[in-house]
Amino acid sequence: MGAAPAPKFTVEEYLRIDREAELKSEYHNGEMFPLASVSWEHAVIAANASTELSIQLRASGCTVALQPIRVRVTPSRFVYPDILIVCGRPHLTDEHVDTMTNPKVVVEVLSPSTSDFDYGGKFALYRLLPSFEEYVLISQHEQKAEIFQKAPDGTWNLRTIAGPGAALAIRSLSIEFPLADLYRGLAIT
Numbered sequence: 001m002g003a004a005p006a007p008k009f010t011v012e013e014y015l016r017i018d019r020e021a022e023l024k025s026e027y028h029n030g031e032m033f034p035l036a037s038v039s040w041e042h043a044v045i046a047a048n049a050s051t052e053l054s055i056q057l058r059a060s061g062c063t064v065a066l067q068p069i070r071v072r073v074t075p076s077r078f079v080y081p082d083i084l085i086v087c088g089r090p091h092l093t094d095e096h097v098d099t100m101t102n103p104k105v106v107v108e109v110l111s112p113s114t115s116d117f118d119y120g121g122k123f124a125l126y127r128l129l130p131s132f133e134e135y136v137l138i139s140q141h142e143q144k145a146e147i148f149q150k151a152p153d154g155t156w157n158l159r160t161i162a163g164p165g166a167a168l169a170i171r172s173l174s175i176e177f178p179l180a181d182l183y184r185g186l187a188i189t
Contacts, residue, residue, distance in 0.1 A: 006031055011076060018078075019096065024068050027078040035067075035080055041140040041186055042109045046082045048182045049107055049138065053085065056175040062087040062104070070099045071106075073125040083107035085173065086131075102131040105170060109138045123148065127156070133172040143179055143189060164189060 008030035009017070017032070018025055025032040038046075046066065053064045064085050070078045072093055084103040091102040106126055108118045118137060126132050127150075135148040144162040149171055151157055161168060161179055169176040 024080055026080055029076050036111060036113045038111065039140065042111055044185055045109045045138055045140055045182050048184050050083055052177050052181050056177060057173065062173060071103060072099050072101050073128050077125055079122055079125060081106040082109050101129065104131055105134045105136065105172060107136040107138065109140055134170055136170065138182060143183055145179060
């Protein structure tokens with residue numbers, strides 16, 4: 001006898017459940033997937049990145065937001081980025097003001113359990129958003145980041161930076177800062 005199929009939820013059911021839940025879930029075509037818990041390193045890197053981005057973007061008209069702001073990438077797919085940046089007014093989907101559709105830049109701190117999805121399926125979903133221009137993937141095990149940037153012709157270019165002397169440039173935002181700043185407080189080289 002096979003396993004029972006996972007229950008399917010409507011978008012409305014998902015949003016109601018997720019808004020009440022302590023542990024948030026992503027939603028893909030009727031199925032809910034709980035977010036994985038994060039490590040100390042993941043949390044520190046995300047906090048350091050958010051701080052550095054907020055300082056750099058203070059006078060730019062862009063805003064940095066952390067989880068738990070969800071992004072609706074299609075009418076039936078919702079994801080949670082670690083950090084998102086929106087320039088101008090955020091496009092929020094309803095009166096709950098917790099779901100948006102127009103991030104310009106998304107930052108993910110890679111975890112062993114989610115890195116394949118972050119590189120593959122999640123990146124493919126973000127690319128469906130017309131506002132999306134740059135994707136920053138940060139390692140939590142070494143000082144390394146990979147940045148995908150949308151070219152004017154719609155293709156995506158990859159830059160990899162690594163090491164304590166490297167600078168993280170987010171070109172769509174015209175900002176740059178030392179990669180090592182993301183690892184402040186951690187023994188990661």
